Amino acid sequence: MLFSSTLRQNFLSRCTSRPFQQQYRFMTQSILAPASKFKLALIQLKGSADKEANLAKARTQVLEAAKNGANVVVLPECFNSPYGTNFFPEYAEKLSSSPSVEMLSNVAKEAGIYLFGGSIPERDEKDDDKLYNTLTVYDPTGKMIATHRKVHLFDIDVPGKIRFIESETLSAGNSLTHVDTKYGKIGVGICYDIRFPELAMVAARKGCVAMLYPGAFNMTTGPMHWELLQRARAVDNQMYVAACSPARDMTASYHAWGHSTVVDPKGFVVATCDEKETIVYADIDPEEVQTIRSSIPLYDQRRFDIYDDVAETVVVDENGNGIKKQ
Numbered sequence: 001m002l003f004s005s006t007l008r009q010n011f012l013s014r015c016t017s018r019p020f021q022q023q024y025r026f027m028t029q030s031i032l033a034p035a036s037k038f039k040l041a042l043i044q045l046k047g048s049a050d051k052e053a054n055l056a057k058a059r060t061q062v063l064e065a066a067k068n069g070a071n072v073v074v075l076p077e078c079f080n081s082p083y084g085t086n087f088f089p090e091y092a093e094k095l096s097s098s099p100s101v102e103m104l105s106n107v108a109k110e111a112g113i114y115l116f117g118g119s120i121p122e123r124d125e126k127d128d129d130k131l132y133n134t135l136t137v138y139d140p141t142g143k144m145i146a147t148h149r150k151v152h153l154f155d156i157d158v159p160g161k162i163r164f165i166e167s168e169t170l171s172a173g174n175s176l177t178h179v180d181t182k183y184g185k186i187g188v189g190i191c192y193d194i195r196f197p198e199l200a201m202v203a204a205r206k207g208c209v210a211m212l213y214p215g216a217f218n219m220t221t222g223p224m225h226w227e228l229l230q231r232a233r234a235v236d237n238q239m240y241v242a243a244c245s246p247a248r249d250m251t252a253s254y255h256a257w258g259h260s261t262v263v264d265p266k267g268f269v270v271a272t273c274d275e276k277e278t279i280v281y282a283d284i285d286p287e288e289v290q291t292i293r294s295s296i297p298l299y300d301q302r303r304f305d306i307y308d309d310v311a312e313t314v315v316v317d318e319n320g321n322g323i324k325k326q
């Protein structure tokens with residue numbers, strides 16, 4: 001275990017206030033929550049329109065990953081359904097009565113692993129018309145320890161290539177999620193969330209050793225940005241980054257890019273694959289985070305005293321000056 005003292009934990013939680021960071025810039029550089037080595041597995045599944053079959057296949061693959069020594073296992077985005085706005089209402093489940101949650105909890109317990117259960121279309125408990133794209137996380141006893149509703153909905157229009165408007169049927173989540181595991185703190189996002197660097201940056205500053213993203217990029221944006229975004233988030237924040245995709249199915253309406261990947265804190269791809277069904281494994285070592293952070297001490301060198309508040313929306317006026325939007 002690294003940095004396991006209560007003192008460090010107390011310190012870490014106080015580090016989130018800006019005046020504190022300014023005063024103690026030199027102390028914040030290498031803070032990680034208590035962390036130790038673990039084996040990560042990304043299950044690149046080929047789903048179908050048959051939910052029961054998807055759940056059964058996911059279960060088998062999670063057990064396979066655990067048999068091969070994985071301690072933390074990740075499933076892809078929307079692993080229990082086809083990916084498309086028209087499918088979400090049909091496949092959505094309330095978490096309180098969800099066959100997918102039941103399977104995920106049971107298999108996490110049976111396998112004795114932490115399970116980041118990809119995502120499923122979720123129906124709001126109270127408002128039947130409200131749907132989300134939701135990740136649920138389980139500890140090795142099968143207890144659900146976190147949920148993350150996709151914060152940034154995938155609304156894009158690349159003329160002649162791909163138009164996808166997730167907000168046609170989904171609502172966005174409104175909070176960030178950092179999961180405490182016995183191997184360390186882990187941040188999460190879902191697919192399009194990876195395009196917003198703030199999620200990973202906040203996670204790193206809250207002591208996370210890795211960001212995990214279930215995702216389903218496509219044949220247009222996959223080759224352009226899938227690996228680049230993971231390497232960017234890793235190198236900016238000097239942390240592990242992994243993204244777990246469905247396998248490609250050319251008979252489905254949405255063709256996933258595949259290429260589930262793990263990137264280390266230096267920005268190197270340490271494990272990846274092609275578009276076919278497979279399991280990608282990588283050893284995660286928190287010492288690697290410490291090593292790169294002490295060689296290239298970005299955390300010491302940040303200039304919080306001169307950055308504008310990035311939470312302000314800025315627009316450009318007719319003279320080309322940036323002005324704050326009211």
Ligand SMILES: O=C(O)CCC(=O)C(=O)O
Nearest residue numbers: 154191192216217218221
């Ligand atoms: O950002 C992209 O290019 C793809 C995002 C996506 O497929 C998703 O959010 O599900």
